[in-house]
Amino acid sequence: MALNYTKKTLNHFLKPKNIGEIKNADAYAEIGNMVCGDQLNFTIKVEKGKIKDIKFLSFGCASNIATASIMTEKVKGMSLEEARNYDWNKIVSDLGGLPQQKVHCSIMAVDGLKKVINNYEDKKGAKKELKKDVKKKNIK
Amino acid sequence: MQVYLDNAATTKMDKTVADIMQTYFLDKFANPSSIHHQGEEVYNDVEEDKDKVAKILNANPKNLIFTGSASEANNFIIKGIARANKDKGKHIIVSEIEHPCVLGPAKELVKEGFKISYAPVDKKGRIKMSELEKMISDDTLLVSIMTANNEVGTIQDIKKIARLVKKSGAYFHTDAVQAVPYLEIDIKDLGVDFLTLSSHKFHGPKGVGMAYIDRSVKINPLISGGEQNDGLRAGTLDVAGIIGFSKALELAYRNRDKKIAKIKELRDYFLNEINKNIKDVHLNGHEKFRLENNINLRFNGVEGEAILMDLSNQGICVSTGSACSAKNLRTSYVLQALKIDSKYLNSNVRFSLSKNTTKAELDYTVKRLTETVKRLRSFSPIK
Numbered sequence: 001m002a003l004n005y006t007k008k009t010l011n012h013f014l015k016p017k018n019i020g021e022i023k024n025a026d027a028y029a030e031i032g033n034m035v036c037g038d039q040l041n042f043t044i045k046v047e048k049g050k051i052k053d054i055k056f057l058s059f060g061c062a063s064n065i066a067t068a069s070i071m072t073e074k075v076k077g078m079s080l081e082e083a084r085n086y087d088w089n090k091i092v093s094d095l096g097g098l099p100q101q102k103v104h105c106s107i108m109a110v111d112g113l114k115k116v117i118n119n120y121e122d123k124k125g126a127k128k129e130l131k132k133d134v135k136k137k138n139i140k
Numbered sequence: 141m142q143v144y145l146d147n148a149a150t151t152k153m154d155k156t157v158a159d160i161m162q163t164y165f166l167d168k169f170a171n172p173s174s175i176h177h178q179g180e181e182v183y184n185d186v187e188e189d190k191d192k193v194a195k196i197l198n199a200n201p202k203n204l205i206f207t208g209s210a211s212e213a214n215n216f217i218i219k220g221i222a223r224a225n226k227d228k229g230k231h232i233i234v235s236e237i238e239h240p241c242v243l244g245p246a247k248e249l250v251k252e253g254f255k256i257s258y259a260p261v262d263k264k265g266r267i268k269m270s271e272l273e274k275m276i277s278d279d280t281l282l283v284s285i286m287t288a289n290n291e292v293g294t295i296q297d298i299k300k301i302a303r304l305v306k307k308s309g310a311y312f313h314t315d316a317v318q319a320v321p322y323l324e325i326d327i328k329d330l331g332v333d334f335l336t337l338s339s340h341k342f343h344g345p346k347g348v349g350m351a352y353i354d355r356s357v358k359i360n361p362l363i364s365g366g367e368q369n370d371g372l373r374a375g376t377l378d379v380a381g382i383i384g385f386s387k388a389l390e391l392a393y394r395n396r397d398k399k400i401a402k403i404k405e406l407r408d409y410f411l412n413e414i415n416k417n418i419k420d421v422h423l424n425g426h427e428k429f430r431l432e433n434n435i436n437l438r439f440n441g442v443e444g445e446a447i448l449m450d451l452s453n454q455g456i457c458v459s460t461g462s463a464c465s466a467k468n469l470r471t472s473y474v475l476q477a478l479k480i481d482s483k484y485l486n487s488n489v490r491f492s493l494s495k496n497t498t499k500a501e502l503d504y505t506v507k508r509l510t511e512t513v514k515r516l517r518s519f520s521p522i523k
Contacts, residue, residue, distance in 0.1 A: 001467050005449070013446070014453060019519040030521070036463045037471065037486045038443065041521040057521040061445035061464035101467050 005062060006096035012066035017073045020055045027120035031112035033104065038064045040108060042072075042116040050079050056112075063102040067091050067109040075113060084117050086110050143456045143501040147341075147433060148290050148318060148492035154343040157387045161345060164380035172377050173368065182379055189386035196389055197335075197352065199327040205351045205369050206382045210317045210338035211241035213351035214284075216362040216373065217313050217334045218245040221282050222254055224358040229281035229310070235259045235267060235296075236477045237289050242315055246284070259285065263479055264426040265294030273304060280310040287316040287323065291461055291474040291490060292425030293434025295323065302331040311357060317341055321392040322400060322431045327352055337389075339381070343494075344388025348381035399495050404432040407493055410502045411435055417510040424478060424488060433493040436461075438480070441523060442516040444489050450512040456505050462486040483522075 005013070025043035032039040038060035045053040054076055056068045071091050075083040091106035092098050098106065144152070164185075170178035172186050187201075194201035207213040222232060234246050236258040246256045259272045267285060276283070283305045288295045298314050305312040313334035316325055320342040327335060335352040339345055351373075353359055359372065366374030414421055420440040439447060444460030451458055459465075461472025463486055471485040480488075491505075 010449070010453065013449060016519070036469045037482075038464065039521055057519050059441065059443060059520045059522045061443050061462070062449040064443070064464070065446065101469060104469075 003099045003102070005066075005099070008070075009063065009066045009095045009098065012069040012095070013062040016058075016065050016069035018055050018069065018076070019057070021057060022053055022055050027116050027123055029112055029116035029119050031108060031115055033108050036061075036104070038105070038108065040064065040068055040112045042112050044116050044120060046080065046120055050077060051075055051083055052077075054113075054116075060105070061102075063098060063105040064108070066095060067098075067106045068112070070094050071106075071109045071113065080117050080121070084114055086113060141455050141501070141504050143505055145491045145493060145497070145501075145505065146457045146459050147494035147497075148293075148490065149459060150340045150346065151343045151494050152496060153340075153345060153384075154388060154391055156391065157344055157384050160387050161380040161384040164383055168379070172379060186377060186379055186382055189383050193350070193386050193389055196393055197325050197327050198329065199352055200355075203352055203355050205353060205373050206378065206385065207349040207351055207373060208347055208378070210239075210315070210336050210349040212362065213336040213338075213349040214239070214241045214315055215245045216351055217336065217353065217359070218242065218282065218284060219249065220359040220362060221311060221313075221334070221357065222249050223252070224360045225281055225311075226253075229279045231255045231257065231277060231279040231281060233257045233259055233272070233275050233280060233283040233310075235261060235285045237261055237265060237291075237294075237474045238284065238286055239290060239315055239317070242284050242286070255279075259283075261294075261477055264429075265289055265292050265474075265478055266426060266429060267296055267301060269300070269304065272301070276305065276308045276310060278309075280308060282311045282313060284313040284315065286318075287314045287325075288318040288431050289425070289474060290318050291472060292436045292478065293318070293431035293492075294426045295319075295429040295431060297429075298332065299330050306331060306333075311354075318431060320389065321396050322433065324393075324396075333357060337385075339385035339388050342388050342392040345381050345384040348378060348385045350385065400432050403493050403495060403497065406497055406499060406502060407432060407435060409499065410491070410493075410506065413502070413506040414509065417506060418513050422484075424475065424480065435491040435493075436488060437491070438484050438488050439513050440484065440487060441520045442513060443486050445486075446516050447489050447509070447512055450516070451505070451508060454508045454512075456508060459490045459492070461488050461490070 022043040026046045028043050030041045041057040043055050054072045058065045088106040088110045168182050170182045172183035190201045257275045302312045311333045315336045317338045333354040337350040339348040361372050363374045422438040424436040444462035445464035448460045463469050463471040
């Protein structure tokens with residue numbers, strides 16, 4: 001069945017943005033799709049509550065690569081809150097549409113984004129807790 | 141450069157075939173069922189070509205029925221035999237790697253009280269003979285096992301399987317769609333009761349299939365309401381299609397040995413070049429019992445659909461069994477039947493050659509493929 005990927009999707013697939021892994025990243029997340037077997041790995045760098053940098057690795061189809069590419073491009077510079085609520089429909093419309101059976105790729109990309117942000121906040125929270133514990137111990 | 145390496149999906153029609161067919165669209169257009177002189181002339185041409193096909197296949201021409209596709213032929217045979225011979229048995233065996241147009245009708249028959257068993261294959265796609273033998277019972281009416289698989293190109297020993305099945309009293313059908321011209325099809329020698337072919341797989345027209353049926357066995361028509369084919373397949377004969385099928389089959393088997401030797405040489409060269417240039421590549425299917433034009437490869441760490449799209453963007457047409465290429469997002473059941481590790485199921489690409497394939501095309505493909513796999517692996521999380 002013809003997929004008829006848009007030119008934009010093909011461009012993002014052939015020349016994806018933000019591929020790779022950030023060294024000393026602030027957080028890391030891995031997400032996979034049980035049905036199609038695809039996988040995306042995200043690393044982020046956060047500064048002043050904003051996504052300073054985001055990179056991804058992909059084991060996936062053209063649409064998996066293109067959706068992650070365009071999403072990372074769009075969320076760079078966003079606040080964590082804004083990025084966490086990033087709508088997968090936005091990815092689809094930014095690409096000029098996706099074949100129906102490929103729409104789940106955009107959902108997987110935003111799920112991965114949420115996961116990496118949550119991992120970052122969990123890590124930060126854990127650090128805070130650790131600091132509190134240390135303080136308490138010092139008072140004693 | 142445009143490179144077509146998807147000949148297991150379909151082939152380019154031969155110019156000679158197209159030219160001959162043209163005559164039957166524009167000049168000899170009469171209905172072969174008409175008894176006037178124009179109809180009679182067309183009827184005689186069809187009969188003459190049917191005889192030619194029968195001769196190539198070593199079959200009785202009366203046993204050949206042309207259909208609108210191989211899918212129709214397989215539906216006709218499987219449903220037609222089952223429905224007409226319910227008193228003989230209600231058990232059907234098909235291999236687990238059959239084409240969907242065999243699996244589909246078999247599944248449909250479950251609703252009509254038939255029991256379906258799936259004959260397993262080994263890791264290279266060959267039927268496990270002892271398992272098949274155990275499956276056959278007194279209730280087994282029909283066994284259908286393909287001559288050669290469309291995805292991985294594995295060839296079965298049809299003569300041996302037919303003998304085993306016939307010994308039990310069951311009927312035997314083989315879908316030989318992928319076999320022409322790579323295997324000789326001598327129906328009498330093979331000992332099959334039913335056989336299916338499709339002309340667009342051997343440089344003939346699309347929309348023309350053929351069912352060989354042993355006319356001594358009862359069979360119900362799939363399409364009724366006409367006297368064509370003795371009522372076994374109603375509908376005005378697709379004259380141009382039948383003539384095209386016949387010519388394409390004749391050409392396919394002309395200089396066959398030379399043609400196949402050339403394809404095999406190119407395939408081996410291609411495989412060798414890929415292995416020289418790309419690491420972690422594995423051949424799916426059988427090394428020996430394999431169609432000469434088929435290469436099915438696994439590229440660890442990258443997705444088949446991504447390879448396909450990248451190559452397609454560079455003019456190269458291939459195929460993949462990866463879940464991402466399927467509308468239902470399911471991985472190829474053929475590769476699953478070969479017990480390929482689930483983590484590799486989405487990393488497979490099929491390259492299928494034809495007599496038209498050239499060394500220059502393969503050199504270009506190796507170059508592009510090497511770059512593509514390198515690029516995709518560079519950002520794959522799976523090392």
